[in-house]
Amino acid sequence: MMDLQDIHEDKDPAEAPPEDMSPKRSRIMTILFRIFTILEFGFLGFILFDLFRKYILTGNLDWWKK
Numbered sequence: 001m002m003d004l005q006d007i008h009e010d011k012d013p014a015e016a017p018p019e020d021m022s023p024k025r026s027r028i029m030t031i032l033f034r035i036f037t038i039l040e041f042g043f044l045g046f047i048l049f050d051l052f053r054k055y056i057l058t059g060n061l062d063w064w065k066k
Contacts (some may be wrong), residue, residue: 021029053061 055061
């Protein structure tokens with residue numbers, strides 16, 4: 001007959017805590033995250049600049065009244 005301890009020792013490996021990343025992998029992930037963040041905010045800034053240029057600088061503030 002199995003003890004309760006034996007049941008708890010046979011845990012699913014998917015439930016195990018993740019291993020720590022190696023310093024090299026951590027550095028690579030940090031660099032990739034920074035690149036992604038710069039690109040994302042650059043794209044968002046471009047969209048906002050384009051809308052500002054198209055509607056504010058041209059004075060076309062009533063574009064919806066066509």
